[in-house]
Amino acid sequence: MSNDKVTTPALTLRNVTKRFEGTAGRVTAVEDISLDVREGEFLVLVGPSGCGKSTLLNLLAGLEHTNEGKILLGEEPVRLPGRDRLVMFQQDALFPWLNVLENVLFGLRLKPGLTEEERLESARYYLSLVGLADKEKARPHELSGGMRQRVALARSLAPNPRVLLMDEPFSALDALTRDQLYGDIQQIFTKRKKTIILVTHNIREAVCLGDRVVLLSPHPGRIREVFEINLPRPRRINDPELASLAAKVTAALSSHLNEGVNS
Amino acid sequence: MKLPRPVIPTLLAATFLGGWEWFVQAGHVNEVLVPAPSHIFKWFYESLANGELLSATCVTMRRLIIGFAIGAALGVPLGALCARVRWIRDTLGVLALGLQTLPSVCWVPLALLWFGQEESAVLFVVVMGTVWAVVIAVQESVLSVQPLYLRAGMTMGSQGWHLWSRVIFPAALPGIVSGMKQGWAFAWRSLMAAEIFVVILSGFGLGSLLHAGRELLRMDQVMGVMAVVVGVGLLADIIFFAPLERWLRHSRGLGR
Numbered sequence: 339m340s341n342d343k344v345t346t347p348a349l350t351l352r353n354v355t356k357r358f359e360g361t362a363g364r365v366t367a368v369e370d371i372s373l374d375v376r377e378g379e380f381l382v383l384v385g386p387s388g389c390g391k392s393t394l395l396n397l398l399a400g401l402e403h404t405n406e407g408k409i410l411l412g413e414e415p416v417r418l419p420g421r422d423r424l425v426m427f428q429q430d431a432l433f434p435w436l437n438v439l440e441n442v443l444f445g446l447r448l449k450p451g452l453t454e455e456e457r458l459e460s461a462r463y464y465l466s467l468v469g470l471a472d473k474e475k476a477r478p479h480e481l482s483g484g485m486r487q488r489v490a491l492a493r494s495l496a497p498n499p500r501v502l503l504m505d506e507p508f509s510a511l512d513a514l515t516r517d518q519l520y521g522d523i524q525q526i527f528t529k530r531k532k533t534i535i536l537v538t539h540n541i542r543e544a545v546c547l548g549d550r551v552v553l554l555s556p557h558p559g560r561i562r563e564v565f566e567i568n569l570p571r572p573r574r575i576n577d578p579e580l581a582s583l584a585a586k587v588t589a590a591l592s593s594h595l596n597e598g599v600n601s
Numbered sequence: 602m603k604l605p606r607p608v609i610p611t612l613l614a615a616t617f618l619g620g621w622e623w624f625v626q627a628g629h630v631n632e633v634l635v636p637a638p639s640h641i642f643k644w645f646y647e648s649l650a651n652g653e654l655l656s657a658t659c660v661t662m663r664r665l666i667i668g669f670a671i672g673a674a675l676g677v678p679l680g681a682l683c684a685r686v687r688w689i690r691d692t693l694g695v696l697a698l699g700l701q702t703l704p705s706v707c708w709v710p711l712a713l714l715w716f717g718q719e720e721s722a723v724l725f726v727v728v729m730g731t732v733w734a735v736v737i738a739v740q741e742s743v744l745s746v747q748p749l750y751l752r753a754g755m756t757m758g759s760q761g762w763h764l765w766s767r768v769i770f771p772a773a774l775p776g777i778v779s780g781m782k783q784g785w786a787f788a789w790r791s792l793m794a795a796e797i798f799v800v801i802l803s804g805f806g807l808g809s810l811l812h813a814g815r816e817l818l819r820m821d822q823v824m825g826v827m828a829v830v831v832g833v834g835l836l837a838d839i840i841f842f843a844p845l846e847r848w849l850r851h852s853r854g855l856g857r
Contacts, residue, residue, distance in 0.1 A: 399752075399756055400756075401752055401755070401756070419752075419755040419756045419758075420756075420758060421756075421757060421758040423756065424756055424757065425752070425753070425756045427749060427752070427753065429749060431749045431750065431752070431753035433750065433753075433768070433771070433772070434852075434853040434854065435771040435772070435774070435852070435853060444754075444757055444759075444767070445757035445758065448757055448758040448759060448763070449758070477852060477853070477854060478854075479853060479854025480854065493757075497757065497758075
């Protein structure tokens with residue numbers, strides 16, 4: 339794989355369309371989405387419910403399949419779920435029958451070419467990175483929601499995936515925990531230079547975390563506008579400059595939504 | 602004042618047994634039909650002393666454990682297949698649902714014709730009592746595994762056998778254990794029925810002992826065996842299923 343070729347995007351989406359056959363007939367979840375995600379970029383897909391952002395993430399993860407168009411990881415088409423694209427879900431999805439360390443080891447154990455010691459070392463490194471080194475023997479239910487989501491982050495980072503996909507992982511957390519995690523994520527992102535794609539309906543969060551914010555509109559999900567966010571990191575969610583940028587994105591979203599209603 | 606938890610059950614049991622003893626000793630009922638507790642204890646002591654009770658219990662437990670093990674060993678993979686493959690669920694799954702409602706003593710005539718008055722006939726009846734309950738429990742618990750766990754496992758590169766053994770099976774385990782418990786209860790019932798109805802030449806079990814008690818008009822023996830049967834059922838729950846279920850719930854933080 340030619341990772342050193344700077345011109346190859348980490349992920350390429352070309353005219354991606356996905357439809358579902360539901361009880362209410364055929365629904366187009368996303369339509370004609372084309373997008374390049376740069377290597378080492380933090381890209382945020384933002385939009386109201388029904389804009390197909392989670393569908394898009396599932397397509398990238400290989401959990402769903404496109405009806406039209408194609409998705410490339412580097413130069414390889416994405417067909418199935420794979421270790422190179424790990425997902426952080428809205429709920430932590432930690433396995434309750436394993437302790438924290440074993441949860442983090444789960445993905446690592448599926449990665450070939452490592453000794454058990456290297457796996458352990460790597461799992462402990464990522465647990466300490468999210469500040470939970472002392473919790474490795476705990477069971478998921480003994481941790482708070484924020485801690486669980488941190489373990490989930492460590493679990494997704496540990497096998498060193500090429501792309502980290504995040505499906506609203508902060509939406510079920512309280513505001514304080516969330517702010518703390520924004521800091522953690524940015525720190526890890528700056529340190530590890532990972533390609534991250536985050537899906538959220540929280541525009542503040544999008545502007546706080548993303549290098550680029552892609553605004554989607556619903557029914558069917560389409561790309562409306564793309565915002566480059568050039569604020570220095572680490573960004574604070576309460577930063578006034580960030581707030582005014584978020585207001586701009588919100589205004590753009592409402593104008594697109596009204597346009598949809600009037601047409 | 603707070604009494605220790607065993608006090609009330611012990612007092613009630615003592616009162617009940619005492620009242621029963623008095624009622625029989627005072628001549629209010631025919632002692633042949635309703636033996637006094639003291640007679641039952643006497644039978645219990647004697648049959649323990651001459652080894653009869655112990656050997657019958659061993660014969661029965663051996664049949665139960667082997668039959669249950671075969672039933673579970675067949676039921677778990679079949680249940681998993683039912684959950685996994687649509688057409689198997691529509692055929693074998695439906696059949697299992699039907700056969701589960703069939704009292705397994707109904708298998709006795711067939712078992713006798715096929716296997717004769719042999720050990721294999723009893724085992725067959727026990728397996729038939731166990732397997733369908735286990736199939737259905739496994740199928741249902743596998744089907745109700747949270748899709749989120751599957752997705753998480755799959756994105757981490759788990760698939761095929763690995764996904765089954767490391768994600769689906771552990772996630773379904775609480776349901777599978779409940780199914781096993783139900784299967785165990787069914788197996789126990791079907792075994793007693795088989796042993797009471799049929800003289801099995803290869804061993805004299807608890808059911809045969811109970812049947813013999815009836816033929817000898819020894820109601821102390823009949824009720825004594827009944828008490829042992831209840832005791833074995835309770836014991837299996839106390840030393841095996843209850844701790845297993847408690848551990849599962851506790852380690853996953855599900856209730857108390």
